[in-house]
Amino acid sequence: MEGLKNKVFIVTGGGSGIGAATVQRLLAEGARVTAAGTNAEKLARTREQESDAADRLLTVQFDLRDEGSITSLIAQTTDHFGRLDGVANVAAAVSADLMARDQGVDTMDPEVWAEMMRINVIGAGLVIRESLPAMVASGGGSIVSVSSLAAWEPESAPVAYSSSKIALHALTRHTAQAWGRKNIRANAVAPGVVLTENVRAGTPPEVREALLGKTALPRLGEPEDLASMLAFLLSAESAWITGQILSVDGGLTMRE
Template structure:
């Protein structure tokens, strides 16, 4: 007869959640200009997807995370939250709101052993970015980056996996820049 395991059962339980939703369709982004030309429908859609959608996933995940004895939630924000561009105003506003949601949830649920963090990536060279962004824009973004290249999707994925892992067990309520040094803030 095999020895009984002292490890808790891992099947059927939730240990971590990665919220990777973002309203980035070209049509919506093209309509997301400055506050002086604000389109309330664009703002509502940005908030619905980027903040409310993330909040709903968190809400639905909390009972399972508590039942598992704790866990980790990682929200994906954007360096746009810290930038002062004249466009993507609703997108940037929704991502800074996501920072508040992240910190609120970390504070409120920390005593239940639930860690909540966010990553704020710069431009990630997804297939859509590679094929849809003009080369001159990519070049401009590269010039703002401290490193000699833009991000591959694996860079962001690695940070998310780390924050979901036990190795990040003392990190909560943080917004971590994964942007090649574009924002470099304290």
């Protein structure tokens, strides 16, 4: 894709799933990438899988709940590569324990809500905040955050999680409006059912079959499907797209 070669990107959640696939795609396009995540073993696996591009890959362990950790992530990236051209905000609060505790508002657990918002909104916002000066110094940049179809389907989704994703939409639009004149673009993608390792392990086959039955295309998503859209939105080929929330879900939802 145009405008990715030799550019520098941060991918949070880069140790597995959509994040790891995005790291792989960006490296394949000739970019330089920081893969960031909480799990050192998963980051090591990403590095091992991308050994042919090891000179263009930096791995950083960090925590979206820790402001200092986020500041350090951006600093390590710019110190290592000398610039920053974009960010893929992929990491999110999706642990099995937290999702299981995220029930209806009548039984809401404030600790669950606080954790969801701390990671999915405040953490993502801090990544954006800390990245903006470096991207402006590079002449502009692109920020792409990963939302979810749950943002539009709260009746069938964990309510704190879906609320955090709607908040991420507002954060995306604010960033696009406030920083557009500095040549900063901000968009989000809303995946449908993506067959990451966690989804394959944690979702019964009958549930996947039921979701497939509601999907227009004849398969569920793969991490690479999202990586393609993230790479496009980070590239110069999407230079006039900003402030948008784009569904990437095989037609599970159809909306304007």
